[in-house]
Amino acid sequence: MANGPGRLFVCAAQRTWRCGCAVAWRHRGGDREGRRAGVIGSGARGHEGRWRGWRWLVLCLVATVLLVAWRDTFGPPSVHRDTVVLAGLTQPVRLALISDIHVAGPDMTPQRLDGIVAQVNALHPDMVVITGDFISDKEWATAIYDDTSALRPLKGLRSRWGTWAVMGNHDYLRGEGSDHWAMKHANIHLLRSWAHRVGPVTLVGYDDIVTGHARPLATAAAAHVFPGPYVALSHSPQIIASLPADFHVLLAGHTHCGQIQMPFWGVLVKDPDVDWRYVCGRVDDPGRTTIVTGGLGTSGIPLRFGARPEIRLITLVPPGA
Secondary structure, eight states, X not given: OOOHHHHHHHHHHHHHHHHHXXXXXXXXXXXHHHHHHTOTTHHHHHHHHHHHHHHHHHHHHXXXXXXXXXXXXXXXXXXXXXXXXXXXXXXXXXXXXXXXOOBBBTTBOHHHHHHHHHHHHTTOOSEEEEESOOBOOOTTOSBOOOHHHHHGGGGGOOOSSOEEEEOOHHHHHTOSSHHHHHHHHTTEEEOSSEEEEETTEEEEEOOOTXXXXXXXXXXXXXXXXXXXXXXXXXXXXGGGGGOOTTOOEEEEOSSGGGSBEETTTEESSOOTTSOGGGSSEEEEETTEEEEEOOOXXXXXXXXXXXXXXXXXXXEEEOTTO
16 A cells, blocks of 8 residues: 555546546547537537547546556565576575665655565565665655664564675765664674675675775675675676676666656666666676666655566576476
């Protein structure tokens, strides 16, 4: 269920859509009947009726756009499932990937995040990974939350091997103070240019490359203290050019899959530092699979269109499984 602003948004759009489409269809039918009957003097009335019908068709189209925008901004995330064959893996591993939460009103309140956490838990992952941008300070926000209140819902995440995360550019732009404490309080293990053995894989956390905090050589050296296979985490997929050849999986976010994608046009605004191939979704290159999630929240303006929020459930399997 949507929060207050979202509920008002969708009610208005639904009413406009129902009325507009019904009236447009009625005028369309009436005009057709008038033409068939050949009624004398119906020309002016038919012309007026056609224009009235077109006006309502336009309203119907606008309402449809509003409904899609509501669904993509306030609705529950879709779940995308991926299976990735990972050389050297000894047993299957299920990871839930979320990113770009951007907690702030009106679209991503702590209450809405509570529901998303329940949705993640229902997938029964072995671990949860979060690739940065936890809280938002966007100019169009209707509510800004302190770090503890914003991250409190994430304490409810449940998995076999815990919740692991890296920092995003907005996390650094907000400062590096209390959010670290809040992450620890929410039982989030933060990997900053560091690696950790988690179950049968080594998670490698790259610090944010967008704000210049990434240390690729030091991070790779820290990872190679542990055995493979390696799963790299980065806020932005642009780190891909710095990955060692034996890092066969990269999980990232940052792009929001464009956040606004128009029909027949695609992404309106794209980060120029991110290769087009890695703007959204899964890319299988020789020796590496990259998965870029569209994330959950919004940046800039509290609006998504054509780019639904999403949870990626990724199952890593050994070769031949």
